[in-house]
Amino acid sequence: MTASGSAARSTQPGEGAPWATVRERLHDRGLRWTPQRRVLIEVLSHSDGHVTGAELVERCRAVDPTTIPSTVYRTLDVLEDLGIVRHAHGIDGREEYHVLPVADHGHLHCTACRQTWEIDAAEAAALVSVLCEQRSFEVNLSHLSISGLCAGCREAAGGR
Amino acid sequence: MTASGSAARSTQPGEGAPWATVRERLHDRGLRWTPQRRVLIEVLSHSDGHVTGAELVERCRAVDPTTIPSTVYRTLDVLEDLGIVRHAHGIDGREEYHVLPVADHGHLHCTACRQTWEIDAAEAAALVSVLCEQRSFEVNLSHLSISGLCAGCREAAGGR
């Protein structure tokens, strides 16, 4: 909810209005601004947080019924290159897109209630530093997906 | 590589010969011992570490060409219930089965060289305890999949 609606309507071209600058950012890389991309950008600009690929395809279809899945997935790849979306794999291995990642963060999935939470760099710091020190492994936090049981479900399961 | 070949040939029915007891373990649950399951068990007993679902289907086909994918996947579900295999999702979201998980452990995937390593409870302890204390979240270590850059690839990438 933090600065959600206002961000899309902001007039400054930097952090504030990422959607407004997509077109020129594509141009800068020699990429093109097509009606199909316009549709996806519009859909994304109205999506908050996490959406699955299939969901995005469906929403694009609602705007333009001629939308083809492969186009959506290919455009998502391009937008990921631009840093506008980021994908991870949900608990069932499905693509899950995160729109406008403000900061690198991972995800926590409860296998019982299927809810999702974000974990920020601070919370993951312990793991990241252990792996970095012991193995020189650089963790890609945005792709980190942890599953298990949330507090509520542990309690519901009987506490033991 | 630790105690790989010998384990399958051991005669003691406890930890040592899990394959020999599968049949009765199925019986104990009112489940059946079918030729199709025999094939998969045989394939699994010759597989070490991590295999994808598709790979298992293929190997079963090598033993019995009439093998049907859905049967393999359904049998894997059953075997997972028995604790004989465990699945997680690889970096690309595909099913990855881990045969005979000796101890709970997670996985480390390098996005550059696609290699995989295991991380044990000790290494993940820092993360697990942070999440447990701060959120009462119980991490399912066997399903933990971390991606990033391994030491070798970081160096190859130019060190920066």
Added chain:
DNA sequence: GTCGTTGTTGCAAGTGCTTGCAACAACCCA
């Protein structure tokens, strides 16, 4: 050995996503 119950299988259709390829159309340049 035969019978009946019920867990399993095979099949076919479906989902989510990917890929190769030819036709198309943004966009740059004159």
Added chain:
DNA sequence: TGGGTTGTTGCAAGCACTTGCAACAACGAC
């Protein structure tokens, strides 16, 4: 404004599973 280059699209086929369902066959009982 017209023309050419080349990034994109749409389509069809394919991969990795998943699911519903009717026919089948393990396995315990008689």
